[in-house]
Amino acid sequence: xxxxxxxxxxxxxxxxxxxxxxxxxxxxxxxxxxxxxxxxxxxxxxxxxxxxxxxxxxxxxxxxxxxxxxxxxxxxxxxxxxxxxxxxxxxxxxxxxxxxxxxxxxxxxxxxxxxxxxxxxxxxxxxxxxxxxxxxxxxxxxxxxxxxxxxxxxxxxxxxxxxxxxxxxxxxxxxxxxxxxxxxxxxxxxxxxxxxxxxxxxxxxxxxxxxxxxxxxxxxxxxxxxxxxxxxxxxxxxxxxxxxxxxxxxxxxxxxxxxxxxxxxxxxxxxxxxxxxxxxxxxxxxxxxxxxxxxxxxxxxxxxxxxxxxxxxxxxxxxxxxxxxxxxxxxxxxxxxxxxxxxxxxxxxxxxxxxxxxxxxxxxxxxxxxxxxxxxxxxxxxxxxxxxxxxxxxxxxxxxxxxxxxxxxxxxxxxxxxxxxxxxxxxxxxxxxxxxxxxxxxxxxxxxxxxxxxxxxxxxxxxxxxxxxxxx
Amino acid sequence: xxxxxxxxxxxxxxxxxxxxxxxxxxxxxxxxxxxxxxxxxxxxxxxxxxxxxxxxxxxxxxxxxxxxxxxxxxxxxxxxxxxxxxxxxxxxxxxxxxxxxxxxxxxxxxxxxxxxxxxxxxxxxxxxxxxxxxxxxxxxxxxxxxxxxxxxxxxxxxxxxxxxxxxxxxxxxxxxxxxxxxxxxxxxxxxxxxxxxxxxxxxxxx
Numbered sequence: 001x002x003x004x005x006x007x008x009x010x011x012x013x014x015x016x017x018x019x020x021x022x023x024x025x026x027x028x029x030x031x032x033x034x035x036x037x038x039x040x041x042x043x044x045x046x047x048x049x050x051x052x053x054x055x056x057x058x059x060x061x062x063x064x065x066x067x068x069x070x071x072x073x074x075x076x077x078x079x080x081x082x083x084x085x086x087x088x089x090x091x092x093x094x095x096x097x098x099x100x101x102x103x104x105x106x107x108x109x110x111x112x113x114x115x116x117x118x119x120x121x122x123x124x125x126x127x128x129x130x131x132x133x134x135x136x137x138x139x140x141x142x143x144x145x146x147x148x149x150x151x152x153x154x155x156x157x158x159x160x161x162x163x164x165x166x167x168x169x170x171x172x173x174x175x176x177x178x179x180x181x182x183x184x185x186x187x188x189x190x191x192x193x194x195x196x197x198x199x200x201x202x203x204x205x206x207x208x209x210x211x212x213x214x215x216x217x218x219x220x221x222x223x224x225x226x227x228x229x230x231x232x233x234x235x236x237x238x239x240x241x242x243x244x245x246x247x248x249x250x251x252x253x254x255x256x257x258x259x260x261x262x263x264x265x266x267x268x269x270x271x272x273x274x275x276x277x278x279x280x281x282x283x284x285x286x287x288x289x290x291x292x293x294x295x296x297x298x299x300x301x302x303x304x305x306x307x308x309x310x311x312x313x314x315x316x317x318x319x320x321x322x323x324x325x326x327x328x329x330x331x332x333x334x335x336x337x338x339x340x341x342x343x344x345x346x347x348x349x350x351x352x353x354x355x356x357x358x359x360x361x362x363x364x365x366x367x368x369x370x371x372x373x374x375x376x377x378x379x380x381x382x383x384x385x386x387x388x389x390x391x392x393x394x395x396x397x398x399x400x401x402x403x404x405x406x407x408x409x410x411x412x413x414x415x416x417x418x419x420x421x422x423x424x425x426x427x428x429x430x431x432x433x434x435x436x437x438x439x440x441x442x443x444x445x446x447x448x449x450x451x452x453x454x455x456x457x458x459x460x461x462x463x464x465x466x467x468x469x470x471x472x
Numbered sequence: 473x474x475x476x477x478x479x480x481x482x483x484x485x486x487x488x489x490x491x492x493x494x495x496x497x498x499x500x501x502x503x504x505x506x507x508x509x510x511x512x513x514x515x516x517x518x519x520x521x522x523x524x525x526x527x528x529x530x531x532x533x534x535x536x537x538x539x540x541x542x543x544x545x546x547x548x549x550x551x552x553x554x555x556x557x558x559x560x561x562x563x564x565x566x567x568x569x570x571x572x573x574x575x576x577x578x579x580x581x582x583x584x585x586x587x588x589x590x591x592x593x594x595x596x597x598x599x600x601x602x603x604x605x606x607x608x609x610x611x612x613x614x615x616x617x618x619x620x621x622x623x624x625x626x627x628x629x630x631x632x633x634x635x636x637x638x639x640x641x642x643x644x645x646x647x648x649x650x651x652x653x654x655x656x657x658x659x660x661x662x663x664x665x666x667x668x669x670x671x672x673x674x675x676x677x678x
Contacts, residue, residue: 114640116636116640116644117640120640120643120644120647123647124647127647127650127651127654130654131654142658142661142662143662145658146613146616146658146662149651149654149658150607150616150620153620153624153651154604154607154620154623157620157623157624157627160627160631161600161626161627161630164627164630164631164634167634194581194582195582198582
């Protein structure tokens with residue numbers, strides 16, 4: 001039952017922030033709440049998995065144990081960032097209330113053992129995020145927020161429609177229709193029919209929209225670009241993983257009967273997403289958009305790996321976990337850089353390593369991790385996915401993927417590295433950066449290295465357990 | 473085909489050919505109320521909380537709430553009467569009719585036997601496909617909202633007769649109400665023709 005603290009704590013704090021009008025302490029409340037939920041999530045990850053409770057609607061299986069700590073720790077890092085910026089731009093009560101509502105929605109979605117409840121959690125995060133994207137000083141953020149809500153509503157609508165089709169398929173097979181995850185494998189143990197195939201395809205398309213996968217990805221660059229830095233980090237590292245867990249659940253239940261459809265759909269949208277994002281990375285001069293396109297690129301890589309299943313599953317999980325920390329580091333650093341230079345144009349920024357040493361360092365390390373350099377987990381993850389492509393005989397996908405990744409690799413480096421090591425264009429004054437202000441990113445970096453160099457046995461066991469559920 | 477479902481298809485199609493925002497909203501209201509009628513025909517006893525929640529969702533939220541909320545904003549803005557929901561040309565009109573035919577063909581494939589279920593699937597698919605057509609051809613927030621609400625109605629039509637746990641249905645209705653309130657807020661704050669400006673710095677928009 002203590003798993004429920006992950007939802008109850010943010011809800012209680014959100015209500016407290018809303019009702020007590022303690023605007024000055026709002027960022028502290030956010031920090032304390034996220035720290036507490038992180039402790040709860042990490043604590044539970046170390047304990048045995050919990051079978052469904054609360055009439056079967058909530059559970060704490062290996063997937064929850066793996067993703068809940070990641071989501072909550074990243075949220076705590078975002079809270080540290082918000083707290084550190086209080087002196088510059090006070091966090092409003094509205095922001096903290098919405099952030100806590102978002103966290104409650106994310107945790108509810110992760111803990112759900114019922115697909116409809118999971119959908120409700122995802123919708124709750126979407127509604128909160130739509131308002132979080134809006135910045136009072138930037139009218140263009142309202143348009144980005146609208147587009148985000150529109151695409152998310154349509155995407156999640158398709159998911160709901162897909163769930164209806166899956167339910168109908170179960171009814172037609174003469175079994176009791178259920179959306180409880182633990183009961184679904186037995187309920188879907190019949191040959192795939194048209195309803196089921198349609199349902200699986202709609203869910204993949206709908207969740208693909210939330211992940212920023214082609215064809216409905218165009219909301220992502222705009223939303224990531226216009227959002228305040230902490231919100232971009234939340235969207236990229238928290239909401240992305242919550243939506244991904246939904247896809248994991250569908251894949252694990254339906255792979256046995258609809259494996260061919262899942263593989264075909266995920267490989268197609270994955271490769272298309274990598275192709276589109278690569279072309280966009282080459283063309284853009286806006287560093288926040290570049291990171292957004294890189295996110296689409298990574299979502300594509302994850303879709304390809306997930307489509308393959310088998311030996312790629314462990315690599316996919318390693319890649320997903322590394323990616324969460326990379327995005328958190330890069331988007332929070334991007335916020336700092338934008339605040340300092342007052343521009344997002346890569347041509348106008350140079351000499352970061354001298355000008356803003358910590359931000360320059362994090363941008364450098366984050367970019368190396370983003371590009372899949374060793375010793376980061378993203379390197380090993382990508383390597384395992386590539387190896388699975390070869391062993392499964394997907395040579396066309398392998399060749400196209402390698403070519404596109406190389407192009408995006410060169411284009412990203414060509415854009416980012418001059419920002420870090422180039423000659424500063426003009427002298428700027430900026431209060432010296434303190435280590436304490438970058439502590440959260442340092443922690444993310446350590447976790448990123450852990451995933452690449454030494455995975456503790458308990459974490460390794462959890463990843464292996466989750467990977468098994470994704471295999472055919 | 474059930475006369476109520478024929479009327480539903482009429483409420484889907486007619487507003488597309490008459491360029492009026494008032495008729496678009498009236499069409500949404502009629503769709504909501506007709507779905508409530510169908511739902512009542514399916515379960516006239518209304519003896520469960522889930523059935524009442526569905527009724528509330530269809531009548532109060534979709535049939536009255538959403539159209540009135542958007543109507544109030546446009547009226548306050550003194551919006552001109554003309555408003556194209558899809559581009560006013562022969563090609564788009566043909567496409568709209570073709571999509572309805574595709575929806576019926578699609579229903580033939582999924583439900584080979586003629587009957588109520590076939591009609592439900594056909595009507596719901598038509599609503600979703602026409603909603604997607606509106607979204608694909610429009611950039612203004614109001615038209616996009618109408619497109620999104622048409623898709624939502626199509627999904628609701630698909631779900632008619634399915635009752636989940638009442639708590640979940642209530643949560644779904646709350647989400648819909650919040651979404652409509654957000655739509656209303658965006659309609660108030662966004663310019664009528666809102667399109668993203670893409671500069672050389674942003675790069676191309678694929």
